[in-house]
Structure formats: C-alpha cells, structure tokens
Amino acid sequence: MTTAPLTRRERLRAETVEEIQTTARRMLVSDGYDGLSLRAIARAMGMSAPALYRYYASREELISALVDELKIELTTALETVRDAQPDLVGKLLECSREFRRWAMAHPAEFTLVFTSSAIGLDRPREDGSVDPTGERFGNVFGELITELYLTRPFPILADDEIDTLLKDQLQEWNDCFPQPLPLGVTHAFLTCWIRLYGTVSMEVFGQLKFALSDAGPMFEAELRSLGAMLGFGGEYRPPSA
Amino acid sequence: MTTAPLTRRERLRAETVEEIQTTARRMLVSDGYDGLSLRAIARAMGMSAPALYRYYASREELISALVDELKIELTTALETVRDAQPDLVGKLLECSREFRRWAMAHPAEFTLVFTSSAIGLDRPREDGSVDPTGERFGNVFGELITELYLTRPFPILADDEIDTLLKDQLQEWNDCFPQPLPLGVTHAFLTCWIRLYGTVSMEVFGQLKFALSDAGPMFEAELRSLGAMLGFGGEYRPPSA
C-alpha cells in the first residue's frame, strides 16, 4: 500500500500498540475473557491503566482491535496453507483442516472472534461499508469453491429447485461477486460453510462432548461427506500429519 | 415426583427464587449479558444486593440456574410441539422449526444458553454425572430420529464405511441408549444436529448476515435437505403458519 516513512514517534507508537495487543492476547489466553481487563493489561506492561486511553478510546475498542488482529491471523494461516497446496482438492481439504486446527490450538481466541457479535462487539460499521477483514476471510473459501465449480463443475440445485425467497437473497449476494455464478453454487457454498463452521464451533464450545470425546474423526467424516457433495469424494485423502 | 407439602416458609422462598429468575431474565433481555448484574437485579426487585446471597452462592450460580431454567423452557416448547403433531415427519419438521422459532424470539436467552460454556459456566459437574437438563433436551431429537429409523429405516453408512476412531466413539455413546442402534444412525443424527444447530446459531449470532438478510428460507432449504437425507424428502411440507 502506501510506502510508510515512519517517523520515530510513529514507530514507537506502533510498537506500543503491538505490545498492547500481544499483552491483551496473553491475558485472554491465561485468564479467559473476564481476565481481559484494561488494568490487567496495563499492569502486565508496567503501565498505568489510563495510559491505554492514549491508544484506544475504550476497552471495547481495544478488544475490537484484538478481534480484528486475530481474524487477520486466522485468515493469513488459511491463505498460507492454501498457497502451499498444489491442487484445488488439497487446498479445500487443508484449508478446512487448518480452520479447525487454528480453532483447537487457540480456543480462547476462536471463542472471542466468533462470539464477538454475541458480546456486543462487531456493531455494524457507521458508514455502512463492509468489514474488509471479514470479507478477506470469507473469500478464502469463497474463491476456492468458485474455482472448483468453474474448473470441474459439481452437481448443484437448478434455479427452479430453490425457493423464491431464498433465490432472491442469493441473487443479491451473488451480485457482489466478481464473476456471476449459478445460484446453486452459492447455495452449496453456504451449506458447506454451515457444516464446517458448525462442526468446529460446536467442538470448541464443548457442544459435542455429550456424544464424542474427540471430535476429530467426526470432523474428518464431515469433510469427506462435503467432498462428496462437491464432486471430489473419490479424491478425499486423510490429513498428511 | 415427591409430593411436596410445602411449608409456608418454603413457599415464600420458592416465590422469591422465581421472582429473582424472572427479574434476571428481564434484565438480560433489556440490557444484554453485561446488564445481568447482581445489583441491577436486586435493585429491580427493591432488594439489597447481598440479600441475593441467601438464594445463590454467587452471581455465577444465579446465572447457571437461569441457564438451566431457559434450557427447560426451550425443551418444554419442543416437547409441546412434538406432542401436538400426529405423525413422525410432522414432529421432526415442527420441532426443528420450533427450535429456530424459540431462538429467534429469544435471542438473548438463546445466546446465553448456547455460549454458556464459552463464558465459563457449565463446568463439568463435580460428581461426574450427566446434566439431566441437557439430556432431556438432546432426547427430543434423539428419540425422534430413533423412532424414525425403527419404523421406516433410512439409508445409513455401513459400519465399515465409518472410520475406526469415530466408530469407537459412536459405539461408546450408543451404549448409553435404551435400545442399541446401528452406528450409522447415530452418525446421521450427529450430522443432522450439526446442520440444524449450525444454521440456527449462525443466524442468531449474525454470522449469516454477510450473505443473507433473512435466513428463514435458507433454514427451510436445510430442513428439506435433511428430510431427504432421512428418507422423507417427498413428505416435506412448508411451515403451516
């Protein structure tokens, strides 16, 4: 983007902001969401609490920034895994696995990010624009499904098999895409995403414990089933690790 | 259960407990989870905050009790809808819809109940027993799927199509059931539950807004698809209302 000839002050400020974020994250991980207090962060940094107000207007804003940073980290992890895979099927399988891997490795962070709306963060942006971080995250899977369909189309619902009300909404969303796609593809993407997100979030939130002690194999089974739905069932392969 | 000849004091106490719960719920709905403070509840009841400690050992315990009451309310709503439907397909469709309906009508309560593990409530019970409320809730759908399979079996995975690790876990869970079932049924139940819960929770948590302005039609599409998976695709019927 814009080449940044940082002045000395700006550099120090950026470093402080960075330290605040990492400290906040450390507190989140060690003490949970409740331990994520301004004063605790300041204390851990050897600062006074009001000093943090030089960097964030409120605790809420600080946490929002943290959420954003975590979303970016997760997205970057997905993109890295994607770019390391040679073929499309590998990209889809490994990105899905990386999503779960990240969630399981960072349950506190995952919980914060994906319940931020429930906590009251993630208020709709005042200027009505789209959250760019969220969009970049969504694009990882969106682009993969798109490319999959364009290069080796999988069976989808015909337009007249989709309920009218749903069709209108899918159409509206579709209109935001760079290239137009059959609505059935959009629908398939949503279904897949619901199952992927559902499985992972239920596991992290402990909502599968009633049935499964380790949801990993169930996740793989879902993945296999999703692969079949997307027409590459035969090319499913277990995780390399 | 046990016939309860309530003494006067016990009756008054029960009424107070009841009032605390309803007040707490009112605060939750009006002010969100953050507004759910001991002092606010006491204030709204015209009591002093420490008085609440005669009824609950801590704020956390009070909220846990509220979560439990809400779970019971939701489960009862599901059971009522189930018992009002004459046939099995109707029970399954309408129970699923009632789950979503309750969630949409009570988003604050739904969020509290289904993120309670994320908040740190729902700690495993000290005596290692199973949460009876959770079990009763799970049984609603569990029993319906069971009866569905027993009366009109749907296609399931054969045992040797299920990964060994997963099979072991399903078997272990299966052993808790009154009647033994093929593991494929258990697996189908989990898949369905993940999609049902996934769709509803994502809608309530605002995680589908990026694509859909009203997730109702998508929910119906999921329901139709689940019905097909369970062998009653042809008998799908739209909501009566």
Added chain:
DNA sequence: CTAATCTTGCATACATTGTTAACTAAAGCA
C-alpha cells in the same frame, strides 16, 4: 539555540461491580 507545541505517560478521583461481615427483626418451634 530557544520557545512553543504535541505526545505520552502519571496520579487522582468517581461510580459501579461482586462479595464479605456484622447486625436486626421476624418466623417457626420447644
């Protein structure tokens, strides 16, 4: 180089929270 300004931090203060302790009055029971 000096003086004005901007930035970053501090200590203090305030209202609010969960929780504990000490106390009081009423209810129930011998």
Added chain:
DNA sequence: TGCTTTAGTTAACAATGTATGCAAGATTAG
C-alpha cells in the same frame, strides 16, 4: 415463653472502566 433459624439490612473492601488535570519528554518553528 424463650431459642434457633431465616431473610433481610447497612457498611465496607477490592477491583473495574473511565474522566480529569498535570508533568516531562519529543518534536518542530522561528
């Protein structure tokens, strides 16, 4: 009648988010 249990009170403590005003350092203008 007297003793115990219960349900409530007020006062206090520690911790939180946040607002204010001040001091010292960094940066910049003249």
